[in-house]
Amino acid sequence: MIENIRLAFQGIWGHKLRSVLTMLGIIIGIAAIITIVSTIKGTNEQIKENLIGAGNNVVTVQLNQGGYPYDMTWNGIPQGVRLITEDTRRELEQIDGVEQVSLYHARNYADSVYYLNTQFNGEVFGIDENYLEVYGLQVKSGRGFTEADYTDFRKVALVDGNTVTNLFGGDSPVGKCVEIKGDVFTVVGVVALSEEFAPTIHSINDYWLYADRSSGAIYLPDAVWPTAYRFDEPQNVAIKVANTDVMASAGQEAAERLTEKQIISPDSSDFDYRSQDMLEQAQQLQSMSESTNMQLIWIAGISLLVGGIGVMNIMLVSVTERTGEIGLKKAIGAKKKRILLQFLTEAAVLTSLGGIIGVVSGIGLAQLISAMMQIPVAIDVTAILISVVFSTLIGVVFGLLPATQAANLNPIEALRRD
């Protein structure tokens, strides 16, 4: 076998131009596939990096009505939906991959919130003790909420950096008062993400997904939420998961449990809980470009097929050319299997070499595209291994016909023709 491989390399080296031309189809096909796969993987990894970097391995589970999130700003207290108890919250924490669960109230469009005579356009949240930790928020100045804030129903508030800029004109807000729905809350601290992170943005879709475009957020202890808003609003759930791989599954399970437990008579109601994570949204975007890429991979596959046929063609020529050699080998005692194996090895070595060259040029091409068009690329080792194995397989499959022909040559005819 090693002898065969050595001889095959000799043969390929002996016909350099012909070998390169024969391999070209394979090289182009494999290079195209590697380039496409690297780009897909690169983009995917970028998405994950953006999400993790933003502290965003958080899934939110929200109450939905008829398939749309139920917004408390415009709607009344929903009928037949229970409040989520502390016991249920703990239960959710037992789900596989879940690290921490927070319950919170939300107004996505704040109304009647003022600092002096400036109106606030951001979001208002009523949060429990876990919220800041779940979202990776840290107190940057002032203080956070204490247990007393909750038990004594203190009217205190935390704000984020955007609120400082938009509402307080950049001045320190600590100690200042904001008016929420006619009630006065004292700002006790400023929170921000524990690490400053700038997501990598290449497209308008990335911008909508990752960019921080909120006008700001104000956080209140959930205990005093009814002071400003209403009693008995069902909470939203934020779930921090161990890593992005379990996001979807953990979110889904939590949503199912909540739908089952929290909604009285789920059969007759159009309420349910649904999970939503950024990874999912990002992947929806990604799947569109991936389907285009799949078509490209098919085209590359056709190139491989054509390449395989080219290899078969050249091998057939080679068998004809080497009739004398085959005849002699049979005369001195080579069995059919030996001849078959020799030509199969030659075809397989040829296409494997093509595959390897294809992989190398594919990696090069991917890096070039990455440098020129700012598209992230990541080399996929599995794809490389599959490519090389697949190209070897092409050699074996398309080498079979020529090799069989060689093995079945009549030695007398073969010797006479030379």
Added chain:
Amino acid sequence: MAILKLTDICKDYQQGREPVRVLKNINLTVERGEYLAIMGPSGSGKTTLMNLIGCLDVPTSGTYELDGKNLKDLSDDALAEIRNKHIGFVFQSFHLMPKLDARDNVALPLLYGDVPLKERRERAEEALKAVGLEDRMDFLPNQLSGGQCQRIAIARAMVGKPDILLADEPTGALDTKSGNQIMEIFRKLSDEGMTIIMITHEPAIAACADKIYHILDGELRTEDTGKEAAHEED
């Protein structure tokens, strides 16, 4: 005991619609250690006879016994093994592998006999020494003269220690001097006990053998039957 025994061998070839009988009732017994030449003009069937003896072809009828073993109804692979173990071929046009050096060319039959690499090398070098080419082991065929190439071919034929050396016009492509060298090697091999069957159309070469057969229109005669024997129309 006879190393080779042909009994009533016939060989037909399909030519157009009519089968043509190329060999007619050949009877030939060769004793171990014999050195014989088979002469005949082209078209006489001598190459067909050589192919049969060399197990490259099978007869239409008749029996072929090699070393007491009947070779009837053997598969292609079984015949390949017999060629590998029992027969050494020397061809008019050498048939050396152009990309292999002398040593590897000689070792080739051992490769197909599944001999380990180290032993292959050693035995090939030994065989090359026997034909006087010990200083040309690393040469490629195109770096050597025709006579040297044919000596490599002889070494290749002998390396597997076959029962019969089968030579088809071994001097056909060589000048007289190289041809004589080849004949000297054959003589030496014969003296060492090798059975040699040589096919040629040159009387001078045939004369080197101990015994001469003539083949004409598919019929085999010994020398005493006369060179000018009339042939019958079929």
